Amino acid sequence: MQVVVLTGAGVSADSGVATFRDAGGLWEGHRPEDVATPEAWAADPALVWRFYQARRAALAVVEPNAAHLALAAFERRAAARGHGFTLITQNVDDLHARAGSSAPIHMHGELARLRCERCGAVRRDTTSVDPERFVTCGAPGCGAGALRPDVVWFGEVPYRLDEIARALADCTHFLAVGTSGAVYPAAGFLAEVRRRGARTWIQALEPPDNLDASDRFVPGRAAEILPELLDELCR
Numbered sequence: 001m002q003v004v005v006l007t008g009a010g011v012s013a014d015s016g017v018a019t020f021r022d023a024g025g026l027w028e029g030h031r032p033e034d035v036a037t038p039e040a041w042a043a044d045p046a047l048v049w050r051f052y053q054a055r056r057a058a059l060a061v062v063e064p065n066a067a068h069l070a071l072a073a074f075e076r077r078a079a080a081r082g083h084g085f086t087l088i089t090q091n092v093d094d095l096h097a098r099a100g101s102s103a104p105i106h107m108h109g110e111l112a113r114l115r116c117e118r119c120g121a122v123r124r125d126t127t128s129v130d131p132e133r134f135v136t137c138g139a140p141g142c143g144a145g146a147l148r149p150d151v152v153w154f155g156e157v158p159y160r161l162d163e164i165a166r167a168l169a170d171c172t173h174f175l176a177v178g179t180s181g182a183v184y185p186a187a188g189f190l191a192e193v194r195r196r197g198a199r200t201w202i203q204a205l206e207p208p209d210n211l212d213a214s215d216r217f218v219p220g221r222a223a224e225i226l227p228e229l230l231d232e233l234c235r
């Protein structure tokens with residue numbers, strides 16, 4: 001068995017992290033999608049910085065939920081049985097790692113990392129969360145390059161697509177959890193592995209846009225459903 005799990009905002013919803021599309025809400029009068037772009041950063045860096053600093057600060061007050069923990073436990077069980085396991089997440093929070101997942105692939109980057117726009121240096125930083133204060137690089141030879149959140153914005157290329165392609169090529173069982181199937185390339189993974197013969201399952205609160213590419217849809221809250229569903233997947 002080669003299991004690939006793709007998670008989205010829904011897996012962290014029960015930890016109190018807002019999803020992108022369910023909230024229906026605006027942030028300071030903006031749609032989150034409109035703030036998460038290189039164009040917004042160029043036009044109004046203070047606005048984008050405030051948006052991300054609020055999310056970076058929120059990391060300190062959220063905890064992994066039963067869904068994150070179930071995925072970490074599943075990874076250990078899969079390894080003990082000799083199965084392959086890859087966890088791909090679109091989420092920029094750090095809850096999978098904090099739950100014990102060993103190597104989540106953050107295809108949309110991570111809030112806990114900042115990247116220098118001048119020299120490209122990346123550093124982990126969860127403490128500089130003042131919404132009014134930009135942070136500069138200070139790497140040797142760089143100086144004061146501006147740091148931006150190391151997240152993938154709309155119009156930018158997701159991270160680690162080569163590794164993801166390799167995992168999808170070998171995949172026999174694919175489970176998408178808590179993702180609306182609206183953002184590509186992630187939304188296309190399901191159809192891709194299914195074409196190659198993998199079994200495809202979706203777990204989410206609402207049917208996602210790419211429902212057609214799934215063999216089975218399990219509605220409900222990930223924190224309630226995932227522990228049992230993952231047992232079933234492994235059987």
Ligand code: OAD
Pocket residue numbers: 007008009010011013014019020021022033036090091108152153154177178179180181182183203204205206207208220221222223
């Ligand atoms: P969305 O906000 O688009 O979708 C959230 C999904 O989670 C929906 O399908 C809900 O039905 C489901 N959901 C909500 N609460 C849940 C719960 N408790 N248990 C299970 N499912 C639940 O989030 P994503 O699909 O992750 O990209 O969004 C994909 C990407 O679009 C994000 O990574 C981000 C965003 O804009 C970038 O920023 C590049």
